[in-house]
Amino acid sequence: MDAEGSRFHSYTNLRKSRDRKSINGVTVGNLHSHNKGDTKMMKKPFKAAAMVGQNRKVFFLSWSMEDAVNVVRYHPIPCIFAVSLLFFMGVEYTLFMIPPSSPPFDLGFLLTRPLHRVLAARPALNTALAALNTVFVGMQTMYILWSWLVEGRPRATISALFMFTCRGILGYSTQLPLPEGFLGSGVDFPVGNVSFFLFFSGHVAGSVIASLDMRRMQRRELACLFDTLNVLQAVRLLGTRGHYTIDLVVGVGAGWLFDSLAGNYEEDKKRRRAAATTHQILL
Template identity: 65%
Template sequence: MSASAAEPVDSLRRRSRNGNHTNGVAVEDHRVGDTDTPMEITAKNNGYANGVGGGGWRSKASFMTWTTRDVVYVARHHWIPCMFAAGLLFFMGVEYTLQMIPARSEPFDLGFVATRSLNRVLASSPDLNTVLAALNTVFVLMQTTYIVWTWLVEGRARATIAALFMFTCRGILGYSTQLPLPQDFLGSGVDFPVGNVSFFLFFSGHVAGSMIASLDMKRMQRFKLAMVFDILNVLQSIRLLGTRGHYTIDLAVGVGAGILFDSLAGKYEELSRRHHLGEKTPPRNWL
């Protein structure tokens, strides 16, 4: 090795011994990377990087290395999980002190309490209830039309697959645990399902279908149309609570179900593409 080639190497070694690497990251304060948090740095130094415990049982437990700086960092940059942690502690107290509803009593629903006045208005005005029910049915048809349109016309099957997953799961869950209709339920012959027939309460297909359509619109950057659907979904939820057509939990799970099954449909499409990559015959564009 020539003297000119050895000189940069010796220089790098000297800088490494002095505590500075060539990438400008100091060893003294253990900054492993620009985006590492204090706890992540501790995990890497203890040999737990990438989920591998380098030191096994001999390595120091992570919590034993936490400092005040770590706590402040988490509180500042991860305040949302901190709020959920506080919620966990709060509802643990509620769960152990809350009196259960007697078996022969009506279920308690906070949404029903909030919409008590709306329920009285709709009960005293059947014509208004019918108009709102008809508008709700129109909104359901709008959801259905958009979801089917994305597949048949635009050649994108994700929203349709998500809806198929969602309604099948809803049918299984709705049949498995059949909740009683509230005593002050206000039905209508023009409401969906049309004809005032029986339906599964858990979970809300109205809300989940609207979420699936809205998520697809946002994915396609149709933000104004998505905002319209989100607003109509909120109004739809208020009406469903007011008519006692759904419990609050049905609506909340409906939101989560729309997000979940949209994600599962995306994963299904990705797996389908990977499968077809190994075939000689290319797949059709609709899937």
């Protein structure tokens, strides 16, 4: 065998020897220690869970007194919520529940008791305020439809459709009893003293939707007018017992929620149109 063949033979034997000693890049001699390392790595997560206090400090245990003061200083609103949580937990666990035979307790009804007595004693005043309320509802409806049909901005209309659909579902699902002392009027909306869902207030939600759209269009004075009329309308509804307080509060939240959902719907449609246009251009 010549020198070149001898070198090739030696190289081949060395290669085979390395292949036998190597499994997936780990030599046989180191395989045992490698497996031990794997075992340790497998155990690490379990050890980490048991050694949180040793290797890594619990977050709040690392606070200093200055950090605690800064929480109150820089985050006052969550701190107020935390205190109110404790307060209402105490209230909830100590109050007596309303028996089934009694009417619901409503703080708004208590606060508007004088107004209720005035409206009950003066039916003409109640009718006049009811008529003004119907005019205000008409203003909301006209603005929402105007923003779509005239200005070509459908967001407020989409939001109102979302809102009234959800209100119908929730209002039918849990039908609250008509409050005691309800002062109806034939000119109040819905006109004609017809039945209506109490939860939640479409009056309030519709006004919020219109107001938010006005603010987006920089119509701040008109938005402030709508907000003021909405507050007065809410007080009148409490005074006439036309809605519970919770109906009005949730109506405000519903207006914000469905306006946001309508905005997300519009943005999604715009993205889809843009993607479809890009796809057609590439084709």
